[in-house]
Structure formats: structure tokens, C-alpha cells
């Protein structure tokens with residue numbers, strides 16, 4: 020059996036039989052790894068306690084025939100323990116982990132950039148210097164860029180004409196010039212598109228200064244863009260939206276609802292993406 024060592028963030032833990040667990044880890048060098056942790060549920064071992072979601076751990080794995088086996092784990096940092104007391108930050112973190120799993124389609128395909136984005140997002144959520152929803156949206160935009168789905172935010176998504184442009188089409192991939200804009204594209208506030216650019220490039224002073232309504236509209240665009248590209252909606256995203264106290268103060272987000280309808284209407288895909296499924 021081949022032995023390898025790598026550090027990673029535990030994305031998910033599932034029960035296996037009476038005493039074992041299957042852990043899903045996004046590692047630094049081996050991409051997403053699923054591995055069996057034996058005996059961790061029967062004993063009250065520190066080993067098992069380290070292998071919880073949100074934990075950054077340094078592990079030793081044996082490459083198995085079907086699943087690998089993890090037999091050592093040293094804790095690097097347990098972000099879960101620091102997030103669990105703060106519901107909005109915790110649910111934003113849950114969406115970070117779920118997105119990381121969904122964006123790594125193949126086991127053990129290296130994804131260092133995504134790993135670093137996950138670590139950066141968890142650290143930012145723990146440090147609590149920014150609105151957790153801004154941290155999540157910055158992560159989602161950058162993770163989509165890594166996946167090749169970066170939305171166009173300045174030049175037209177179709178013809179490349181220099182921006183800024185007012186029309187935004189989820190199916191079209193971002194902002195569009197007057198000549199290219201499809202019917203049913205939406206017109207977010209200019210500040211909202213600037214916020215998304217700031218989040219994508221890490222310009223935090225501009226992002227932190229944004230108005231709540233602009234943040235809500237930005238979150239709606241990011242969520243619609245992500246759900247358009249994923250075949251199934253994220254389970255954790257609706258909880259993040261509900262956890263936002265600013266959001267519950269308004270009856271509904273009309274732009275998000277409109278975006279979901281528009282993206283569905285524009286869909287040419289035979290599979291029928293479940294855009295904005297709730």
C-alpha cells in the first residue's frame with residue numbers, strides 16, 4: 020500500500036458502520052480525498068475529534084483499493100470551534116465547504132487554488148473583520164473564477180466591448196452591452212456590479228463601505244450565477260440568506276426572484292438546470 024501525507028480541510032464526515040467514518044478532505048496537493056477513519060466513533064480518541072468539518076488537519080493516508088484510509092491526523096487549526104457560536108458566520112462557512120466539494124468533481128485532482136481560497140475564507144470568517152456574507156460572496160466569485168466561470172463585470176460578456184454596461188445576464192455570463200443584451204436580462208445598480216468587482220479582486224475598503232441593499236443585490240447575482248453553473252442548487256445557501264438579519268427585514272428580494280425566472284427562461288440546456296431551487 021502506498022503511503023502519503025498531506026494537509027487539508029475536512030469538508031464532510033459520514034458514518035460508516037458501527038465505529039468508522041468516511042471523511043471528505045480538500046487537501047493541498049491531492050485535491051479532494053475520501054478516506055476511512057477507523058474506530059473513531061467507538062473510542063473517544065483525539066484522532067476522531069480532529070476529523071470534524073472545518074478542521075484543518077495534517078494527515079497520513081494509505082492509498083486503498085476503493086477508499087483510502089487515514090491513520091494519523093495532527094490538528095493545524097479547528098475553524099469549526101471558532102465559528103460554531105456565531106450562526107451567520109457558521110452557515111457562511113458551511114456554504115464555503117459545500118461549494119468546495121461541489122466544485123471538485125474528480126477525486127484527487129489537484130486544486131491548490133481552491134484549497135487556498137477555502138483556508139482564506141475560513142480565516143476571514145473567524146477573524147470577523149467583514150460581513151460574513153461579503154466573505155462568502157468573495158469566496159464564491161473567486162472559486163467560480165478558478166472553475167472557469169468568472170462573471171464578466173466590465174467588458175461585455177459576449178462581444179468584449181469596453182464597459183461599464185448596465186445589463187446583466189446570468190445565462191450570458193455577466194454584463195452585456197446594449198447591442199448584445201438578451202431580452203430578460205436584468206439591470207442591477209451600478210454600485211452592485213462595482214461591489215462584485217471589489218469582492219473578486221479583494222478590494223475590501225470598497226466592499227466594506229457598500230450599502231446593505233447593494234450587498235443583497237450582489238448576493239442575489241452571485242447565488243444565481245453559481246446555481247446556473249451547478250446542476251443542483253446548494254443546500255446551505257438558503258440558510259445563509261435567512262441568517263442575514265438585514266435580509267429578514269425586507270419582504271423579498273425582487274431582483275433575485277426575477278433573476279431566477281430569467282435564467283430559467285433563457286435555459287437552452289436539455290438537463291434543465293435547477294436555477295435558484297429552494
Ligand SMILES: [Zn+2]
Nearest residue numbers: 175178196199
Ligand atoms: Zn456586446
